[in-house]
Amino acid sequence: MRGTRSIPWFANHVIFFAFRWLAWGVTVLVLLYGGRAAAYAPLLAVTALVNIAGTIFARQYTRLAQRNPLALGADILYTVLVIAWSGGWSSPFVFYAYSSLVLPGLLDGVRGWVMSSLSFVSMAAMLLWATDQPPAAELAEDGWLPLALVLVVPLMVGFALPWLIETVRQMLANRRDTRAARLPPPRLERPVGGEPPRFAADARAAARNRERWLNDAPLAMQITKTRTTEQSVEELRRVIFTPLAPADADLGTALDLLAARFGQHTGTPARVTLLGRTRLLNPLHRDLLVRLAREALLNVQQHAHAGSAVLTLRYDAHSVALMIQDDGVGLLDGTHERPGLHALRAMQYRLSEFGGRLDVFETEGGGVTVRATMPLE
Incomplete structure (x- = not known):
């Protein structure tokens, strides 16, 4: 079975x-269309x-936002200040300000949506009132639309956009898994000379040739290669199996630390991508997934030539x-059920x-x- 790569x-x-x-670009286009770009040039630059x-x-x-929600509050305050600076209720930067509602909904679901949207609406109302822009005066001057854009629409945006993103993510994940299940097994070929079958892939030709050259080398060179590899793997094992601090860190933080250790020790870059809203894990499940990541990275260094x-x-x-x-x-x-990958079989059980x-x-x-x-418990 094959799979597709993640979607960073x-x-x-x-x-x-x-x-x-995107919101900033839309705001620029609106201002250019209305001939007001020069008046808002300082704010556009900021x-x-x-x-x-x-970025x-x-x-x-x-x-940081995952660990400290105050960072999300500071971002909401920033966008509300942008609204106040750019004209209040009728600000052309309202769509830009909605961007502060995206991340809370992605990170914390319904709770993040409710807290961020209510914070946005209350901050905007208080700040605009404090700057002599009360809702009643705005209603009498420009009608109900500016009020709705600041007081009502954020509630809908904060809920609808994260929900839509999660729905698309789930659809893509299901589609990827379905395609992976339907793909035929990889094609095998037997090279001339009776060698065991290997997977045919152009991306692996260089590593395969390197392995053949080393295997054909004199015995003394092979022994030196084996000892050097064993020492390197044992040293890497000591590095990545050193306890992660703090021990109660969430899984994403633990993986970040693990990837950083792996990259610093081996010179092979490793990065972590987080998809979906962070959820609370059973500590046993967290530790088990960290152990799996450690064993998988050891195999990457020892076998993959990645x-x-x-x-x-x-x-x-x-x-x-x-x-x-x-x-x-x-x-x-063609399989991980072979000597040298016994740790993955143990993790499977x-x-x-x-x-x-x-x-x-x-x-x-x-x-x-x-x-x-x-499964989540």
Whole structure:
């Protein structure tokens, strides 16, 4: 069975700042169409600089927001100040301000939507009232539409947009799993010379040739290679199995620390992608998934000859899935049920004890995906 790679462009931080840039662009077009761009040039420049800084530190900001909701409150206050600075109830930056409601809904579901939307509406009303822009005066001057855009529409946007994103994510995940299940098994070929069958993939040709050259080398060189590899793997094992601090950190934080250790020690970049709203995990489930990530990264270093690794953590309504993907040589004999990968078989049995499932399969285009799925309790 094959699988498709994760969708990093659908991660929370990407969606958040993509929407913010989209809203900023729409605002620019509206101002250009109305001939008011010059009047709002300073504010456009300030919001663009904030967008650039936010895009650079998008992943870090999202992690901070997961740990400290005050960061989300500060972002809502920022967008409300933009509204107050740009004309109050009739501000052309209202659509831009809605961007502060996206991330809370993605991270915390209905609770995030309710808290962020009510905070937005109350902050906007109080600030505009404090700047001598009461709702009654606005109603008499411009009608009900500006009031609705600031006091009513945010409630709908804060709920509808995160819900729509989660629905699309689920559809894509189901479609990916269905396609993976329907694909035929990988094609096998037997090279001339009677060697064991290997998977045919252009991306793995260089690594395969390197292995053949090493295997044909003199015995002394092979012994040196084996000892060096064993020492390197044992050193990596000590590094990534060092206890993660703090011990009660959420799964995403633990994976970040683990990926950083792996990359620093091996020189192989490893990144973590978070999909869906973070949910509370049973500590036993968390520790089990961390252990799986450790064993999978050890295999990446020892067997895959990969240039990079991606850890994708996806939360669904009733389950959590962890995928460790590499771009290495793949499953050279077509299965992980072989000597050298016994740790994954042990993890498979362990996951099944908790109602989980482990799948190991070659990824389309090269490399291996280790995917664990566990129910939420």
